[in-house]
Amino acid sequence: MSVIILAQPFDPWQTLAEYQQKMPHLDGKYGATAVFLGTMRDFNEGNNVSQMFLEHYSGMTEKHLEKICTQATEDYALLETLVIHRVGEINPNDPIVLVAVWSSHRKEAFEACREIMEDLKSRAPFWKKEQLNSGEDRWVEKNTKGY
Amino acid sequence: MSVIILAQPFDPWQTLAEYQQKMPHLDGKYGATAVFLGTMRDFNEGNNVSQMFLEHYSGMTEKHLEKICTQATEDYALLETLVIHRVGEINPNDPIVLVAVWSSHRKEAFEACREIMEDLKSRAPFWKKEQLNSGEDRWVEKNTKGY
């Protein structure tokens, strides 16, 4: 289980390839991998967004992400979990968040991946400030609904 | 939208990286990517499995996978969809199926990815024959439940 807070851009697919190579003890054990990748869009709520700043509460963020992953691992009998979240300056098309889970069967993988994302969205202390093309900036006040 | 039937092994993460690079017109448009990867396990229903053979109905398989992806694209306003499915001889730890969808928001991505997988499982004409460690082989009679 890994929770990583990153201040620089990352390549989600290469990261997944490397992460999976480090778990040879699970070869042949997992039948299902579910992945969610959140990417920065260049528009939100009717406005063009040129850049974003992601603030977090260092320490509390990691603590709650680890709690969320531990809970999902128990609830869904996950074999492995990876959560990566960007902080700092983010540009359109940059990956923001990656959630990946490995389990024996697909039902558990799908449900755990979605639940980790929803728990992250509602409980992990991150805040987005958007810089609009107009020059203004604004705090994002709430997330879109996940269900 | 791509549906690919493959007779040789593939690297899912590299394939995703390359696929995403071919869609620059969508840069900044998608906020959510959901991916499911099915991998061959070395056990099933209490038996050790040494190899698998995946048969399909060439023509009908592609037709139904394309229909499933088209339906999901309409229902969930997907921006892009990729389905890859192995056929032929498969070894433990080999990727079997990859479903990836790109959309604006996570709700649609999660639901579409899962629905495509379930539709594939119930309607796409593929059949698995397992070779057991004991030397016996057997047709898999039904899939595990997805919901």
Place this chain on the structure above:
Amino acid sequence: MAIQVKFFASMRDLIGDDRELDADIVQQQTLITADDVWNYCAQDKLRPANVLIAVNMDYVDGQTEVKDGDEVAFFPPVTGG
């Protein structure tokens, strides 16, 4: 002028290889259904209750009419993914 018949997976183990049904024989009947095609091919073998049928690569039921030139397929529940 014929009907192509295909069997997949355990259905091929039960019935045998793909074959072509002569349309002339077939057309002695006024109507030929997918069920009739099964019976021509399977002779006295019982059809498993869960067999799936496709005509020209679309799922159909056994009552569906089959025409000269059609491709008819019989297979067990699918197990891909």
Place this chain on the structure above:
Amino acid sequence: MAIQVKFFASMRDLIGDDRELDADIVQQQTLITADDVWNYCAQDKLRPANVLIAVNMDYVDGQTEVKDGDEVAFFPPVTGG
């Protein structure tokens, strides 16, 4: 011997930077809650209804008792992911 107080995102815009509350002043009261900490820092500024509170990095409500050495944080609804 102090209480660390942190403000994040729009709450920092509203109240100002992180600060340390002197525990001696604080301990003149028999009980000090997270609400009291807010009032010490915010003076007459109204607290937004949706503010979230954490003590030592766990979510709590405003009635939670705060002790010397604790870290108390105030922040708006989270918007990560």
